[in-house]
Amino acid sequence: MSIQTALISDFDGTLTPEDFFWYVSERWLDAEALEPWQRYLDGKLSHLEALNLIFSRIREPAAAFDAFIKEIPFDPAFVKTAALCREKNIPFYICSAGCDYYIERIIGAYIREYGIRLVTNHGTYSPDSGLKMFPPAEGSPFYDPEVGISKAALVKKVKEEGYRVVFAGDGPPDIAPAAAADVVFAKRILLEECRKRHIRTCRFDGFEDIYAYLKEM
Numbered sequence: 001m002s003i004q005t006a007l008i009s010d011f012d013g014t015l016t017p018e019d020f021f022w023y024v025s026e027r028w029l030d031a032e033a034l035e036p037w038q039r040y041l042d043g044k045l046s047h048l049e050a051l052n053l054i055f056s057r058i059r060e061p062a063a064a065f066d067a068f069i070k071e072i073p074f075d076p077a078f079v080k081t082a083a084l085c086r087e088k089n090i091p092f093y094i095c096s097a098g099c100d101y102y103i104e105r106i107i108g109a110y111i112r113e114y115g116i117r118l119v120t121n122h123g124t125y126s127p128d129s130g131l132k133m134f135p136p137a138e139g140s141p142f143y144d145p146e147v148g149i150s151k152a153a154l155v156k157k158v159k160e161e162g163y164r165v166v167f168a169g170d171g172p173p174d175i176a177p178a179a180a181a182d183v184v185f186a187k188r189i190l191l192e193e194c195r196k197r198h199i200r201t202c203r204f205d206g207f208e209d210i211y212a213y214l215k216e217m
């Protein structure tokens with residue numbers, strides 16, 4: 001029997017054109033509210049702490065916030081890739097250092113329809129305290145103090161289960177999981193980092209490329 005494949009994809013900037021953080025800041029936040037991001041880049045805050053501080057500034061009514069989230073576009077080839085994965089028995093994981101609150105509102109219907117496994121932080125929203133992200137409990141297999149979710153731990157676990165892991169991502173939290181994966185679809189910062197580290201990557205302009213790869217396997 002040939003070895004089975006699993007697909008693990010990042011969400012922000014990989015399945016969507018930009019990070020959720022970017023959409024939120026474009027719409028509502030000023031330079032002062034975004035200051036924690038600089039502190040994260042300077043190594044003074046964790047990724048999770050910075051995002052929580054920034055997201056805590058959102059003060060929209062919940063209905064308006066949800067309506068805004070539902071307008072965020074996602075990759076046009078995502079749905080057919082999910083359908084192909086189900087058809088070919090390829091486990092499809094979406095693994096994110098963001099949170100389920102917005103991922104659910106953008107693609108929740110497809111997550112359920114195609115049995116996608118979502119591994120991410122939990123998020124809650126209220127207009128009094130903004131969007132709050134909660135990492136999994138310390139000691140959970142995918143806990144990471146920096147981003148909440150260890151994507152590399154997920155890649156390693158799925159490999160230990162005997163799968164050949166195809167990983168797709170775009171940002172700094174995707175470097176470690178890309179290094180651990182068997183096949184990498186990378187764009188933006190992740191692509192640059194993979195090149196520096198001599199990690200082989202596939203052409204990745206969108207999920208159409210992942211679809212074509214999985215289809216031809």
Ligand SMILES: [Mg+2]
Pocket residue numbers: 010011012013014169170171
């Ligand atoms: Mg990303």
